[in-house]
Amino acid sequence: MENNLTQFKHYTVMKNEVVDSLNCYDSDKIFVDCTLGGGGHSEEILKRISKKGRLIAFDVDIDAINAAKERLKNYDNLTIINASYNEVDLYLKKLNIEKITGGVIFDLGASYHQLTSPVRGFSFLKDSPLDMRFDQSANKSAWDVVNRYSEKELVYIFQNYGEERFSKRIAKAIVSNRPINTTFELVEIIRKSTPNIKSKIHFATRVFQALRIEVNSELLNFENTLYKVINLMDVGAIISLLSFHSLEDRLSKHTLKLYCSNCRCDLSSPVCNCGGKMLELVNKKPISASEEEIRINPPSRSAKLRIAKRV
Ligand SMILES: C[S@@+](CC[C@H](N)C(=O)[O-])C[C@H]1O[C@@H](n2cnc3c(N)ncnc32)[C@H](O)[C@@H]1O
Structure with missing residues (x-):
């Protein structure tokens, strides 16, 4: 390092x-x-x-x-x-x-x-407030996207920026569990709303990628x-x-x-x-x-x- x-x-x-x-x-x-x-x-x-x-x-x-x-x-x-x-x-x-x-x-x-910071909210492996802003002075954070976007908008970003297969289920679960304040709360919602499929990548990877892309345009x-x-x-x-x-x-x-x-x-x-x-x-x-x-x-x-x- x-x-x-x-x-x-x-x-x-x-x-x-x-x-x-x-x-x-x-x-x-x-x-x-x-x-x-x-x-x-x-x-x-x-x-x-x-x-x-x-x-x-x-x-x-x-x-x-x-x-x-x-x-x-x-x-x-x-x-x-x-x-x-x-x-x-x-x-x-x-x-x-x-x-x-x-x-x-x-x-x-x-x-x-950024990825390993305990406060920046980029990682699904660390419990922290939902943030993900590269620019700490920017207005929109991951909290805003998760808690304020419509279900349809969430589906769109998970599909297009995360290529997530279970976008609809995850978006629906997010909307019915609001407010969601931390990364671990979000990870748990993703876990509960997706099938337990063996994969090389963590089940929250795609949603976190999509949120980061959206937050930072x-x-x-x-x-x-x-x-x-x-x-x-x-x-x-x-x-x-x-x-x-x-x-x-x-x-x-x-x-x-x-x-x-x-x-x-x-x-x-x-x-x-x-x-x-x-x-x-x-x-x-x-x-x-x-x-x-x-x-x-x-x-x-x-x-x-x-x-x-x-x-
Ligand atoms: C992978 S890191 C770069 C690491 C760097 N090349 C090094 O070797 O140390 C990417 C950086 O791009 C910055 N970044 C992301 N979007 C940006 C933007 N729109 N304008 C300027 N910097 C941006 C991030 O804040 C982050 O620090």
Whole structure:
């Protein structure tokens, strides 16, 4: 585990594979880390780029920001921004940066710190208030979703963000057991409303994933930001996307594919006005963590890395 003075723990997944993809040794270019977290990938980028190179890093979680500020305090060429990556265009403009000349990385999902926190409500293995906000100042928490959404809305998010087979039963049980205040209360409701089927994954995994995606508008933010950063990338810049579940990976794959095509215009458009092909895939198939890494950090087995270059 990587650790620092503020007790922020996170195991950086595929650190070398992600940072290698940026080809950033001695680089004077501008790089963006959209998901700073504990600063593991950022630190490796900073070790490799030249003093004239620059890294701009975003996170919405104030714990991550504070921990990374401490860990990376000796780097003058780092700018840490406590904001959502979906504001990347606004912040780069404020910094007078027109183009991402080097590359941009996304390491999606929650950090080990968030997942294991006894108070943040991300884990079905820890009893805590239903929260799950990446951004602790955001208005909507998992409590609001669980206690305020209609049964129909719950079914929708469990099906679409969790691919949960028993969405209807679980949503119905939630609605008839309100108010639900803690993670363990929710786990118990899921347990009682689903059949006891042997599975490699815990029976609450899908519902917790769906709630986290909904609370943080994860897929929507990611999709909108991908479009923005691709348009901000200079020719030759790299985009590196590390995802941990099929919904994120599907979005990464489809967006990269779309921007690798010769035309993204609507079929009804009489002439092409999209600007044509913008990306080229660096790896046709996603890269996975090595057996050695999976042995040391088993959650890395679900990581998939997709890389593309701006052309
Ligand atoms: C898997 S962790 C990143 C870990 C980091 N790469 C490291 O090695 O330490 C993902 C981080 O993304 C952050 N995050 C999630 N959604 C975000 C958003 N919309 N904008 C900025 N950061 C976000 C989370 O708060 C979390 O700290």
